[in-house]
Amino acid sequence: MRGKIRFTVLFFAVASTFARAQSSGPFASYDCRPEEEMIRATELENRAKRVKQLLDSLIASEIATAFSIPDILPVYEDTLNGWKYWTFAENFAFGKNRGNIPMITALEALHPYFRDKVIALIARARKAGIELAVVETYRTRAKQMEYKSMGRKYTRSGAGASKHQYGLAVDVVPLVNGVPEWHNRALWHKIGVMGERLGLRWGGRWRKPYDPGHFEWTGGLTTPQLAAGQLPLPPKCSEQYPCLEQDLKLLKKFWNEWENNQAVMARKN
Numbered sequence: 001m002r003g004k005i006r007f008t009v010l011f012f013a014v015a016s017t018f019a020r021a022q023s024s025g026p027f028a029s030y031d032c033r034p035e036e037e038m039i040r041a042t043e044l045e046n047r048a049k050r051v052k053q054l055l056d057s058l059i060a061s062e063i064a065t066a067f068s069i070p071d072i073l074p075v076y077e078d079t080l081n082g083w084k085y086w087t088f089a090e091n092f093a094f095g096k097n098r099g100n101i102p103m104i105t106a107l108e109a110l111h112p113y114f115r116d117k118v119i120a121l122i123a124r125a126r127k128a129g130i131e132l133a134v135v136e137t138y139r140t141r142a143k144q145m146e147y148k149s150m151g152r153k154y155t156r157s158g159a160g161a162s163k164h165q166y167g168l169a170v171d172v173v174p175l176v177n178g179v180p181e182w183h184n185r186a187l188w189h190k191i192g193v194m195g196e197r198l199g200l201r202w203g204g205r206w207r208k209p210y211d212p213g214h215f216e217w218t219g220g221l222t223t224p225q226l227a228a229g230q231l232p233l234p235p236k237c238s239e240q241y242p243c244l245e246q247d248l249k250l251l252k253k254f255w256n257e258w259e260n261n262q263a264v265m266a267r268k269n
């Protein structure tokens, strides 16, 4: 009840601010758009805060190999616009040409089990004094095709063949004094070994292309199985992720929204 009152008060405070700002005449129609913008900005800010808190708390405590974070990153509320809250980065945000279609960088766009491994990796790296930036998490078909068209050093996988397209891969880069450091092999090796200890496959072991920022996990599923719509259910997942199947269902829905959004963008390019 108290929460409801607080929300109501906040709502009227926000609404009256905009009403004042817009009152160009006594019968001016009410424009709800600025208010939506404000709610969205607050939502984004809160999410960013939650992720930061999570990382800080993990670093403060002993980091276990596996852990669950349901109360800090629940995130999967089934809303119409939930997918719009995912963070993304524009081209050159990490000092490299990565094409015109934005990269989704939200950790919550990943399979929850893999997401927690990635958070553990970021936390362990930070504990070792290495700051990692998330370059890309989930990847749409349109984005994968864009990389494919950019040449072999970007990807050799066509649409459907990259683990990013199933929320099972991530690209990271270490920041040195806030600047992405793409060419430090020794540093990459340190990070790669950290990821491997968490049970992730590291792209730094590959030659075509050498992809040291890439980590993935498929839970033993093959690409055709993933392409057919299967997603891995990790061991003991019912204890650690009691709502995993609903989460995955909702993730697929949000992925679809991004697919549609970026398909339109690809046609415009």
Ligand SMILES: [Zn+2]
Pocket: 164, 169, 170, 171, 211, 213, 214, 215
């Ligand atoms: Zn990758």
